[in-house]
Amino acid sequence: MATIKVTDTNGQEEAIEFKAKKNSNLMELLVSKGKDIPAICGGMANCGTCHVEFTQGFDKLDAIEEDEAFMLDTLPNITDTSRLSCQVALAEELDGAELVILNDG
16 A cells, blocks of 8 residues: 655645556546546546646656656646656555646646
8 A cells, every 4th residue: 555645726635545556547546536637638648637746756756758748848837846647657656755736737
C-alpha cells in the first residue's frame, strides 16, 4: 500500500492510499476519490484538465514524453514539476509524493 498527499482545487489536503495497478494512472485514482479532475480527453494528454504540480516526489516519476510535454507547454500555470496526471503511472514509487491539483486546461 502506498500513500500520496493531494491538495485539491479548494486547498483541502487529503492523504490517499492506493495499491499500484498495472496500466493504471494517477488521474484514474484522483477521479475515483472524487477529486476535481474533469478528464475531458479521457486520459489522452490532449486537454490539460488533469494538470497537477508535484511538490514532493517529482524525481520518482518516469520521464515526460513528447505528447505530454507539448500539452504542458500550452497551459498557463506550468511549473518545473508539472505533470498531466493521466500520464503518471500508478506505481509504488509514488509513495510519499505530494501534489496540488491545478486542472487548468
